[in-house]
Amino acid sequence: MDFKDVIKQLSERVEKLKDNLQTEEATKNALIMPFLQAMGYDVFNPLEVVPEFTCDIGTKKGEKIDYAILKEGAPIMLIECKHWQQDLTLHDNQLLRYFNVSNAKFGLLTNGIIYRFYTDLVTPNKMDEKPFLEIDLTDLRNNQVDELKKFHKTYFDIDNILSSASELKYTSELKAILIKEFANPSPEFVKLLAKQVYDGLITAKILDQFTLLVRKSIANHINDIISERLKTALKTDESDDAQQDAEGSEKEDKIITTEEEIEAYFIVKSILRSKIQSERITYRDAQSYFSVLIDDNNRKLICRLYLNSSTNKQIVFVGDNKKEIKYKIQSLDGIYSFSEQLLNIVEKYI
Numbered sequence: 001m002d003f004k005d006v007i008k009q010l011s012e013r014v015e016k017l018k019d020n021l022q023t024e025e026a027t028k029n030a031l032i033m034p035f036l037q038a039m040g041y042d043v044f045n046p047l048e049v050v051p052e053f054t055c056d057i058g059t060k061k062g063e064k065i066d067y068a069i070l071k072e073g074a075p076i077m078l079i080e081c082k083h084w085q086q087d088l089t090l091h092d093n094q095l096l097r098y099f100n101v102s103n104a105k106f107g108l109l110t111n112g113i114i115y116r117f118y119t120d121l122v123t124p125n126k127m128d129e130k131p132f133l134e135i136d137l138t139d140l141r142n143n144q145v146d147e148l149k150k151f152h153k154t155y156f157d158i159d160n161i162l163s164s165a166s167e168l169k170y171t172s173e174l175k176a177i178l179i180k181e182f183a184n185p186s187p188e189f190v191k192l193l194a195k196q197v198y199d200g201l202i203t204a205k206i207l208d209q210f211t212l213l214v215r216k217s218i219a220n221h222i223n224d225i226i227s228e229r230l231k232t233a234l235k236t237d238e239s240d241d242a243q244q245d246a247e248g249s250e251k252e253d254k255i256i257t258t259e260e261e262i263e264a265y266f267i268v269k270s271i272l273r274s275k276i277q278s279e280r281i282t283y284r285d286a287q288s289y290f291s292v293l294i295d296d297n298n299r300k301l302i303c304r305l306y307l308n309s310s311t312n313k314q315i316v317f318v319g320d321n322k323k324e325i326k327y328k329i330q331s332l333d334g335i336y337s338f339s340e341q342l343l344n345i346v347e348k349y350i
Helices: 003-020 024-038 088-100 142-149 158-183 187-194 204-240 242-253 259-272 332-349
Strands: 049-054 064-071 074-081 106-110 114-118 133-136 281-285 290-294 297-306 313-318 324-329
Touching: 003 024, 003 142, 024 064, 024 074, 049 074, 074 088, 088 106, 088 114, 133 142, 133 158, 158 259, 187 204, 204 259, 259 281, 259 290, 259 297, 259 332, 297 332, 313 332, 324 332
Parallel strands: 074 106
Antiparallel strands: 049 064, 064 074, 106 114, 114 133, 281 290, 290 297, 297 313, 313 324
C-alpha cells in the first residue's frame, strides 16, 4: 500500500471515529498516534517518539509538550495536540513558546483532523506566526499529500523540506489574497487592472465602473473554466456510458450558470471565509435555483438563490422541517444582510 492510500485510510478513520471521541486523550489515541504511525514512526519507541516531552521555558521548569519526534537523539519536531473539536488558532501561541526554547526545526499543531506545520522562515529560531503547510484529513488534496510525504520517516530531510516550505508559505498566502480579491475586488486591485486597459485618469466614477467590470470579468473567466471542465467530464462519461451521458448532457444544456449567480456565490464565499476554508464552499446549479453547499454535499446546504427573475430575487434557507424560508432581495448586495444566518448555518455543520 502506497503512502496516499495509507493517508486516505486515515481520513476514512477520522470520519468514522471522531464523534465518539470525548476527550483530548481519546483524540490522541484514536487519531494522532495512528497518524504518526502512518508517517513511519514507532509511537512505542522512546528513541523515535517521546510523549510529554520536557520543554523548560525560562524560570518555568518541567513544561511539557504532547510529543517530540527524535532523530539521532535530538528533537526534530514538536507536536502540540488538542481535542478534535477545538479551534487550533486559539492554541498556536502555546506551540510557539515551546518551539522557541527548543532546537527542533519544525512544530506541528493538530486536533487529529487539521495538521498545521510551522518552522522559522521569517526569523531564525523563532516560530513563524503562520504555518507553511496545513493538511485537513477530511479535505485531502494530492499536492498536500505529496508535501506531507516529506515528513515521513523514510524521506525526512530538513533541507529538502525547508527548500519547499518558503514557496508553500507564500503561495498559500497569495492564494488567500486572490480569493479575497476575486470575491470583493479592492480599489488597489481594480486600479492595477484598469490602468492596463484605460489610459485616462482613474476618478472615483471610473473606479466604480471598473469595479463592476472586474467582478464580471472574474465571474466570466471562472464560468469559462467550469464550463470547460464540464465539457471534459461529459466527454469522459461518453466513453464509459454513452446513453447515460446523453441524458445527462441534455439536462446540463437546460442549466445556464449566469454571471450573477457566480458573483452571488463569491459574495457568500467571502462572508463564510472567517468560519470555514473557502475550498470547502461549493455550488450546484439547477434550472430554477442556485445552491451553495459545503463539501459539495446536498446534506450540507448553506442557502439557495433564486436569481433568474429580475423583479423577484430571493435568498432561501431550509429549516429543520425541510421547508424553504424565503427572503426577497433587491440586489446581490442584499446577501450581506444575511451574513449572520449564513455564518450560523456553517457553525451548525462544523
